[in-house]
Amino acid sequence: MLELHNLIKTFNPGTPNEVRALRGVTLTLERGSFLIIIGTNGSGKSTLLNAVAGTFLVDSGRIRLADQDITRQPEHRRARLIGRVFQNPFSGTAPSMSIAENLALAARRGQPRGLGWALNHKLRQQIRDRIRSLNMGLEDRIDNAIGSLSGGQRQALTLLMASWLKPDLLLLDEHTAALDPKSADQVIRLTHEIIQRDKLTTLMVTHSMQQAVHLGDRIVMMHRGQVLHDLRGAERERVRPEDLLNRFDAVRRREQLDAGVAELLRQNYI
């Protein structure tokens, strides 16, 4: 379904700010699987998501999605296959436009846009019905500007927009990190419902070990632009939040050791 083959990306190559964000990531996702990506800050997990979404083109490697090679496609071309929810609740919606207009834009994700009316009676009715299923009391406010809503409400709507046309791949980039705990819970529940109902192939980045353990059917831990652990099947079933934290600690200790050893070598040999 989604095949990432040896993705490499370096930002600002040849400058002091050089960052080797992806150092050869290879991953294969089957149709309908729900993969959670965790990792330390700067491990490349968001970069990986952006590489798949097409925010930038990778330096080398291959990305295949739904039997098409999308490695060189610009972001807006990939959008017909990919639905996305961003970390920042402000990123996913157009604030000065109404709820209905935002959803109407999403209802044509990746399709040509001509001079037909953006909204008609039937679409408005569908929008109202789907928004009612959020249980947020927004169904009577679909002509209000989205800018007047809270972050949690916006994120719920963005999720609805990303999944309006069933995407071949759903990308969730720490989409609850900027929300208060209550809204985050609500959005996570909604995420779970939508992914279950539509059997969406999903790639989700998170900081929360709780979410990692309770959602999804596979966990990938990234470190320094590479896949460090890939937990699935029985191993995935057994894993608890503490186990993940332990693995993080192990990584950190090794880092420190590496630094210490390097220092030792430097002192002894240079």
Add this chain to the structure above:
Amino acid sequence: MTLLIGATTIGLILALLALGVYLSYRIFNFPDITADGSITLGAAVASILLVHHWSPMAATLIGFLAGAAAGMLTGLLHTKFKINALLSGILVMTALYSVNLHVMGKSNIPLLNESTLANQAESLAGSFLGGGKSEFLLAGWTVGSRDAAMLVGATLMVLAVGLALYLFFRTNLGTAMRATGDNSQMICALGVSVDFIIILGLALSNGLIALSGALLAQYQGFVDVQMGIGMVVWGLASVIIGEALVGTNKIGLLITGAVMGSVLFRLLVAIALRWGLNPNDLKLITAVFVFAALVMPAVLRKLRPAAKPTAT
């Protein structure tokens, strides 16, 4: 009375300029200086075609298209060559000055002997009133039939364009355009090429501005290569007054506001000139006015410290 009608008519014609500026500046947040060149381009292209006895309708339409091409160029410079928005506009505007001179062949073309939309409106009004009278009485005022015909013609034109724009903003393409200005990251994730939409939007914006120029040339009976100087600021002033008048972000009202702003601004200018304002100071005062209108909201907010927290 003639003064007021004249000012209103020019205000309505320049309302198309205001709508163009509204489109680039408010929808895309793109300060597009191309306007100074494209308004003259529209006037120049329409005028030279009129001199060659083209039908006024066709000449005006081609003026619109010429402006659209100029806008497209600015859009291309900005999106494909990654040139700063302001600079792209300046480059195209500067280039257009020479282009306009080439189109016109000289720096000023009179249209007094040509058949223009203005003459057509006038003769239509003449036959409508009967007997080709040059003026008539309206509620106790003597009104020139030429003036009245212009006013009606300009009103119809602005109504048509305003309505078309309003309807356009409710189509799939139009909502995508508004969303591009509102949140380009989101609309890109929904499969719209932001570059394409910006190019299209600037083409439309400058087309409207050129249309305004083409009509203005026919109304005033000449085109001058200098006529575009400071027009962006005129347009901005109109848009800002309009926003103050309607005070909402509903698209239909904002379009109406831009039109009303343009007319009101023209009337204010006409009255100020009548009272003895030195015409040389006009652009300075306009610039100061726009400056004041831009900083005023922030100053007012500071003066009124947290009277009520505004919900966002």
